Amino acid sequence: MTELVTGTGEPAPAPAATQPGAEPSVARVSQWADIRHRFFANKLAVVGLAIIVVLVLTALLAPVLAPYDPLKQDLTATLQAPGGKHLLGTDALGRDQLSRLIYGSRIAVVVGLASILVALTIGIVLGALAGYFGRWVDTVIMRAADIFFAFPLLIGSIVIILLMGRGVLPVVLSLGIFQWATFARLLRSQILSVREMDFVHAARALGAGRSRIIRKHILPNSVTSVLVYGTSNVGIAIVAEASLSYLGVGVDPEVAEWGNMISAGRGFMGVKDFMWTYPSLAIVITALGFILLGNGLRDALDPKLR
Amino acid sequence: MTSLETAPANAGPDGTAPLLEVRDLHVEFKVRDSVTKAVNGVNYSVNAGETLAVLGESGSGKSVTAQAIMGILDSPPGRITKGQIFFQGQDILSLPENERRKLRGARMAMIFQDALSSLNPVLSVGFQLGEMFRAHQGLTRKEAKAKAIELMDRVRIPAARQRVNDYPHQFSGGMRQRIMIAMALALEPDLIIADEPTTALDVTVQAQVMDLLAELQREYNMGLILITHDLGVVADVADKIAVMYAGRIVETAPVHELYKRPAHPYTRGLLDSIPRLDQKGQELYAIKGLPPNLQQIPPGCAFNPRCAQARDICRTDVPALVPVTGEDGTELPGRASACHFWKETLRG
Amino acid sequence: MAELSKDSGHTDAMPNVSEVEVVDASSETEAVAAVEAPVQRGEPILQVRDLVKHFPLTRGILFKRQIGAVRAVDGVSFDLHQGETLGIVGESGCGKSTVAKLLMNLERPTAGQIFYKGQDITRLSGRALKAVRRNIQMVFQDPYTSLNPRMTVGDIIGEPFDIHPEAAPKGDRRKRVQELLDVVGLNPEYINRYPHQFSGGQRQRIGIARGLALNPEIIICDEPVSALDVSVQAQVINLMERLQDEFNLSYIFIAHDLSIVRHISDRVGVMYLGRIAEIGTDEQIYEHPTHPYTQALLSAVPVPDPEAREHRERIILTGDVPSPANPPSGCRFRTRCWKAQDKCAQEVPLLAVPERFKGTDSPAAHESACHFAEEKDVVHAA
Incomplete structure (x- = not known):
């Protein structure tokens, strides 16, 4: 396609443009149809989407899917190998591993999505302020971002959790607070490039006000990449959340949660490996799912890859 | 299209084989489920010391043809589906990749439009120029640097000795394009392909660079393929012209003849649509419609939807590139047209 | 012209400017069709006086300090009359695009005034600016970045009505947008399509339709066809000429392509390093240039006529355009000029009718900023 891009700059028009008078209503959805087509043409993206759909369904239907109560101890059947009545075996307290794994997906989905939502909200607001206003606003926000950036995610989160106490909410907030800086930076750089594009100049030349320019022109053209990046980062947040639990500073150790399960299997490494391999696998597959989904969305939405 | 019979005379001035000859070249780009037919049967040839201008708009296939000659086509998605390219009598498309790599730089070289992105920003220009000698001739670092300075002098970069260690961004656009020319000339190739070499430059600098290129070409007796969309640049430097449209050559002619009496409606339309510097014109002639979509090239003559003279046959039959004859029926040397009604166009 | 007399630095030059306008207008009457002539005589619709824009060069991240300035525009004055096209040509870095941004109030000038119908618009803000x-x-250069890719064509062309609701009642807007599409030669049914579904030439038409929506009097065109294919350029140029007649528009047409500028312009200004080197009617500039830079520029244009290449005089300039951050003293062109003498380094040549041509009706009697202005035809074969 080099000819099409290196020439005087006029690629061949899209096929639709050459057929005069096509159905307007069809044309309106075609941009999304185009994106959908590109997304579903990408096999890895579809795999990622499938993983996430399965994960979310599992979390929603956990009470239906789980064969046992994940918290119910059965001291007559502890540390049973997979198979028989317990498909994935039981832990040291005789709790059904499969049920705990299924219920664990709820924590993963909730904490993963909620913490990224917190991070995106902070990141988008601050990034937009920095990118649009520039000058000292930019300097202050970006230096603050540098400070948050310098903290390793887990260390920073542990500090907050130590201050707030354990639980789902502190985990969500702490992971959110230590991830916003990436999104703010990304949005800021997007805004800086979009702000100089001619369609923004054109809107200003028409007399459009600040808020209209941000709402209609700058954000729609800069925020998608941040949202897409956020999708990929849900996986990272889930890994971080499980790590916190594994380290004993995440959710309550009683709760059916993947990090807790790995932690419970820690003492049985090499002896009862099924205790930690299944939850580990769940974490890896989930994180991979979000990353594949994010990459697929990025490629589908990026006009440069057309 | 049985292009071998219909192609214009291929022999050089003394009857020997031309320096470069492209025969019936076809190139496709396959992206997902769509096929872009970028080049659809191109024939042209260049002799030593001759300048062939390949004129076309974006999407005409002029650059893709050049990339196929150089062997730098992005493949995939690009693929040569048919045709041969003879360079000094040898079919280079049948050569293994390592043989072709030896040709590139040493015997054929290319100059691109955007010199800034063609040069590596983290290496000094002296190093990049010298690298040619170190890679191809095994010179030492010091010898290579001396050669680099010599080259920079040759393309008239002022204070070459002081500037040899500067980085690309420290040079102006015109100077960077000189460096690109120096790099292309380093190993004294027999053929240079220049793809829009002056398009990104200002008019006054453009003239300097074009003059330099033409002068060096004469000095080294190289063949030059000049790819451009600018009818003015072509008129200034070319010996002969091949006009491309939708991946085909629609007309070839010696430069004077083409401007005086075009034999294809597209060429004529182009000439009529550009305003003149030396007179205040009336309303411009505008070729109607849009440049072709290479995924859906119209049947028959690709230009027919935009052609004022199109008739039924133009919508069904692809016109072959046939020799153009004068009033008395003798072939006009070097002239050919791919129009069913070239006679009307030439004489009308 | 009341405001102008306040401007102390330029009072001497001002009467000259207005005199020249009269001379221009009368010579134009003969050159151009008689219909256009009366239009030329009126009060200029736009008057630009001593426009300056310096972009500060700063160093440091937290504590910025200024280490210099890019003098992108450095004292530019011209008039634009109703219904007229003023072409501005020059090479990259000459400041022509900055002039466009200043005229559009997208940048605030460092100094100077822009009078629209007598009102200085550089001092306006808020509601008054919006009204102007x-x-x-x-109309912008790049048809790919000048349209918001996430808006439909209808939303893009209709946006002016959202911003200026008084321009069209809500119920009429869709119809107005479709009319505008029709006016620029696009199918009105394309209203719901997105920019990426169009070719470059079609996008430029969409940009023109947006520019026309509010029935403006002046359109600033910044390289409107340079990104288009040759065969499409002519379509867009013809469209712009038709619209000018239809809506009595005044154009400022900024471009680097001298042939296109000649074709579309009534008067032409040649810019070099932030200043106007020479300005006059298209005939004065192209057939009777007196500034060496104009002559060199014209002679360097490759002409699509191989016969001409042997016969035309070519002035090949040496070197590159100096940096606008550090322009030469005196005449800015002197570092590349074959006529340069000591005087050129010391005295800034004013943009005025050269002394030797003053009062003559020679076409060389137009404003030229050169100490040694003399006429030379470079576009015709010798």
Whole structure:
């Protein structure tokens, strides 16, 4: 396609443009149809989407899917190998591993999505302020971002959790607070490039006000990449959340949660490996799912890859 | 299209084989489920010391043809589906990749439009120029640097000795394009392909660079393929012209003849649509419609939807590139047209 | 012209400017069709006086300090009359695009005034500025970045009505947008399509339709066809000429392509390093240039006529354009000029009718900023 891009700059028009008078209503959805087509043409993206759909369904239907109560101890059947009545075996307290794994997906989905939502909200607001206003606003926000950036995610989160106490909410907030800086930076750089594009100049030349320019022109053209990046980062947040639990500073150790399960299997490494391999696998597959989904969305939405 | 019979005379001035000859070249780009037919049967040839201008708009296939000659086509998605390219009598498309790599730089070289992105920003220009000698001739670092300075002098970069260690961004656009020319000339190739070499430059600098290129070409007796969309640049430097449209050559002619009496409606339309510097014109002639979509090239003559003279046959039959004859029926040397009604166009 | 006399630095030059305008207008009457002539005589619709824009060069991240300035525009004055096209040509870095941004109030000038119908628009803000914007619109160079990719064509062309609701009642807007599409030669049914579904030439038409929406009097065109294919350029140029007649528009047409500028312009200004080197009617500039830079520029244009290459005089300039951050003293062109003498380094040549041509009706009697201005035809074969 080099000819099409290196020439005087006029690629061949899209096929639709050459057929005069096509159905307007069809044309309106075609941009999304185009994106959908590109997304579903990408096999890895579809795999990622499938993983996430399965994960979310599992979390929603956990009470239906789980064969046992994940918290119910059965001291007559502890540390049973997979198979028989317990498909994935039981832990040291005789709790059904499969049920705990299924219920664990709820924590993963909730904490993963909620913490990224917190991070995106902070990141988008601050990034937009920095990118649009520039000058000292930019300097202050970006230096603050540098400070948050310098903290390793887990260390920073542990500090907050130590201050707030354990639980789902502190985990969500702490992971959110230590991830916003990436999104703010990304949005800021997007805004800086979009702000100089001619369609923004054109809107200003028409007399459009600040808020209209941000709402209609700058954000729609800069925020998608941040949202897409956020999708990929849900996986990272889930890994971080499980790590916190594994380290004993995440959710309550009683709760059916993947990090807790790995932690419970820690003492049985090499002896009862099924205790930690299944939850580990769940974490890896989930994180991979979000990353594949994010990459697929990025490629589908990026006009440069057309 | 049985292009071998219909192609214009291929022999050089003394009857020997031309320096470069492209025969019936076809190139496709396959992206997902769509096929872009970028080049659809191109024939042209260049002799030593001759300048062939390949004129076309974006999407005409002029650059893709050049990339196929150089062997730098992005493949995939690009693929040569048919045709041969003879360079000094040898079919280079049948050569293994390592043989072709030896040709590139040493015997054929290319100059691109955007010199800034063609040069590596983290290496000094002296190093990049010298690298040619170190890679191809095994010179030492010091010898290579001396050669680099010599080259920079040759393309008239002022204070070459002081500037040899500067980085690309420290040079102006015109100077960077000189460096690109120096790099292309380093190993004294027999053929240079220049793809829009002056398009990104200002008019006054453009003239300097074009003059330099033409002068060096004469000095080294190289063949030059000049790819451009600018009818003015072509008129200034070319010996002969091949006009491309939708991946085909629609007309070839010696430069004077083409401007005086075009034999294809597209060429004529182009000439009529550009305003003149030396007179205040009336309303411009505008070729109607849009440049072709290479995924859906119209049947028959690709230009027919935009052609004022199109008739039924133009919508069904692809016109072959046939020799153009004068009033008395003798072939006009070097002239050919791919129009069913070239006679009307030439004489009308 | 009341405001102008306040401007102390330029009072001497001002009467000359207005005199020349009269001379221009009368010579134009003969050159151009008689219909256009009366238009030329009126009060200029736009007057630009001593426009300056310096972009500060700063160093440091937290504590910025200024280490210099890019003098992108450094004292530019010209008039634009109703219904006229003023072409501005020059090479990259000459400041022509900055002039466009200043005229559009997208940048605030460092100094100087822009009078629209006698009102200095550089001092306006808020509601008053918004009102002026309805009358001055712009067409951009790059058809790929000048349209918001996430808006439909209808939303893009209709946006002016959202911003200026008084321009069209809500119920009429869709119809107005479709009319505008029709006016620029696009199918009105394309209203719901997105920019990426169009070719470059079609996108440029969409940009023109947006510029026309508010019925402006002036359109600033910044390289409107340079990104288009040759065969499409002519379509867009013809469209712009038709619209000018139809809506009595005044154009400022900024471009680097001298042939296109000649074709479309009534008067032409040649810019070099932030200043106007020479300005006059298209005939004065192209057939009777007196500034060496104009002559060199014209002689360097490759002409699509191989016969001409042997016969035309070519002035090949040496070197590159100096940096606008550090322009030469005196005449800015002197470092590349074959006529340069000591005087050129010391005295800034004013943009005025050269002494030797003053009072003559020679076409060489137009404003030229050269100490040694003399006429030379470079576009015709010798």
